Amino acid sequence: MTDLAQPAVPPPASPARALLPLVLPALVIGVGSALLLIGVSEAADLLKDVLWETLPDAVGVGPWSAGWIMTILTVTGIAVGLVVWKVHGHAGPDPATTGLVDAPMAPGVVPGLLLATVLALAGGVSLGPENPITAANIALAYWLGRRLSPGSPAQMWVALGAAGTVGALFGTPVAAVLILTESMVSAPRGGASAEGERAPTLWDQLFAPLIAAGAGGVTAVWIEAPTFRLNLPPLDSPSWPDLLAALVVASAGAVLAMVAVYAFPYVHRIYHLLPHPVLAITLGGVVLGLLGVLGGRLTLFKGLEEVGELTADPTAHSAGALVLMAVVKLAAILVACGSGFRGGRIFPSLFAGVALGLAVHSLVPEVQPAVAVTCAVLGVLLAVTRQGWVSLFTAAILAPDPGLLPLLCVALLPAWLLVTGRPQMQLNDAGTPLR
Known part of the structure; x- marks a missing residue:
């Protein structure tokens, strides 16, 4: 006769003793991650002022003239190529093969990566x-953590570095928690650490990263006060036509961005036929200059400040001009990342989505601008990042009205069906797209 009696299960142990020692390291890493992000951004802004204001004034040329755009982007390509070639660590791995949260690199690579950025x-x-700031903070957090606590899990320090950076980027810990939740779901689940102990719950695992993300977000808000909310008219009494528009626009954004995703490995292959990184990145700078001349000054840079200018007067550009900006921006992302420039794809993709959404509203004025813009951003980010929570969160914080969130949640579904299981805008070491 089978004995159905089960052994007594000990009550779950309180995790407080394991979690409390993580509070101080998480706070330090969160604040440090935000300070590194702010420091790099400030350094880039100072150099940007020199390149695009001081120098053109000194030589008497227009900063947004075709000649100056071509010159600066070509010189930038040469400079970044030299860093990738000569500086220790070659500014990290090929950016086409990296995501937002990757395994930690050696700390000696960080200076070159930050300089190229x-x-x-x-x-x-x-x-x-x-991407590069997150990689740098992960490398530094991992290096510090493994020296302070050699026996601690490596993944914990990776999570703290990533959470602190993402919290600072968005000025809130929510995005960091969403990113880490997606990572934890896709990663193998760990069991109990010892007999009689329970496996850590989701919130046990998120406790320290949430502190790091909160510390990073608060630090960024105190110093810079980042904001993503756009100057769009509030949503006027959502109705069934708004839901239909949300479904169509999000899917259209995903389709447009997937064209870029499918082109990505070919662009990468063309640039890497060149025998030297300086040649490849310099050629990338030349092509980026041509795209900047074609799309105009708003299609340059990472896109956050330009998004605010674009939405400040949505009627200042025709539908055709807005579509051109969206296409040029996506093409610029392909060229920049494919040729070897170091940087991330989320913020420039956001610009492409905003331009596309404004174009939709211009073509079909019945589609409310808030619906068009947020849903286009949602679709583009889903295709480019393949991260549902981050795409939804980013689109939601752009919204002028919380009433858009239900529409965004529904609009995500058909867009996700269009992108899931298809090639990603990230390659393996052999140059094949991940899926």
Whole structure:
């Protein structure tokens, strides 16, 4: 006869003793992550002022003339190429093979990576600071953590560095928690650490990262007060036509961005046929200059400040001009990342989504601008990042009205069906897209 009696299960142990020692390291890493982000951004802004204001004034040329745009982006390509070639660590791995949260790199690589990032941000390259700053903070947090506590799990320090950076980027810990939740779901689940102990719950695992993200977010808000809310008219009594528009626009944004995603490995392959990184990145700078001349000054740089200018007067540009900006921005992301510039894709993709959404509203005025813009951003980010929570969160914080959130949640579903399981805008070491 089978004995159905089960052994007594001990009551779950309180995690407080394990979690409390993490509070101080999490606070330090969160604040440090924010300070590094702010420091790099400030350095890039100072150099940007020199390149795009002081120098053109000194030589008597227009800063947004075709010749100056071509010159600065070409010189930026040469400078970044030299850093990748000569500086220790070669400014980190090929940016086409990296995501937002990756395994920690050696700390000796960080100075070169940050230098290449500052040059790209200042020179007008269409990439954001998010990927390289997150990689740098993860490397430093991992290096520090493994020395202070050699037996601690490596993944904990990776999570703290990533959370502190993302919290500072968005000025809130929510985005960091969403990113880490997605990572934890896709990672193998760990069991109990010892007999009689329970496996850590989701909130046990998020406790320290949430502190780091909160510390990073608060530090950024105190120093810089970042804001993503756009100057859009509030949503006027959502109705069934708004829901239909949300579904169509989000899917259209995903389709447009997927064209860029499918082109990405080919662009990367073309640039890497060149025998030297200086040649590849310099050619990338030349092409970025041509795209900047074609799309205009708003299509340069990471895109956050330019998004505010674009939405300040949505009627200042025709639908055709807005579509051109969206296409040029996506093409610039392909060229910048494919040729070897260091930077992230979230912020410039946000600009492409905003331009596309304003174009939709211009073509079909019945589609409310808040619906068009946020849903276009949602679709573009889903295709480019393949991270549902981050895409939804980013679109939601742009919204002028919380009433848009239900529409965004529904609009995400068909857009996700269009992108899931398809190639990503990230390659493996062999140059094949991840899926």
